[in-house]
Amino acid sequence: MGVSAKTIIIGGLVFLSAIIGVSVLLTAGQKTPPKADIYSVFDFGDIKVSDVKEKDFVLKNTGTKPLQILNINSSCNCTFGKIIYNGKETKEYGMHAQSGYLMDIAPNTEAKVRVIYQPSLMPVYGVVEREVYVTTNDPQKQRLIFAVKAKVL
Numbered sequence: 847m848g849v850s851a852k853t854i855i856i857g858g859l860v861f862l863s864a865i866i867g868v869s870v871l872l873t874a875g876q877k878t879p880p881k882a883d884i885y886s887v888f889d890f891g892d893i894k895v896s897d898v899k900e901k902d903f904v905l906k907n908t909g910t911k912p913l914q915i916l917n918i919n920s921s922c923n924c925t926f927g928k929i930i931y932n933g934k935e936t937k938e939y940g941m942h943a944q945s946g947y948l949m950d951i952a953p954n955t956e957a958k959v960r961v962i963y964q965p966s967l968m969p970v971y972g973v974v975e976r977e978v979y980v981t982t983n984d985p986q987k988q989r990l991i992f993a994v995k996a997k998v999l
Contacts (some may be wrong), residue, residue, distance in 0.1 A: 890994060900960055903961065922940075923968050930957060930958040977991050
């Protein structure tokens with residue numbers, strides 16, 4: 847009693863249909879993540895694990911309405927971000943200390959996003975890249991990514 851080719855083909859189609867159906871069910875209702883734009887990447891080059899490095903990125907509101915900073919957080923417990931605007935600095939926010947709403951940046955003005963990298967807090971050696979995420983009310987650039995990289999010695 848051999849299995850016919852027709853039975854194998856039908857069984858294969860049923861199996862393939864089941865996998866596709868499960869995939870559709872698992873992804874149904876998921877929201878498309880907001881658009882992410884890598885705003886800038888800065889390379890610190892070679893650094894020691896004991897170093898603390900900072901980089902200021904310029905964030906300019908080129909729109910006609912206030913740019914709201916809705917949240918700031920980071921990719922790692924060794925990386926922090928803060929906003930500097932009109933002579934004022936926010937506190938540092940990181941992976942587990944997200945900010946929530948911070949401020950509005952007026953049209954045609956600039957703020958700074960300071961990325962602070964402290965490799966000794968989560969020691970990893972070699973080439974690393976860490977990111978600070980800034981969420982805004984701009985529908986085209988809701989999530990900005992400010993990245994730094996380094997070779998930790």
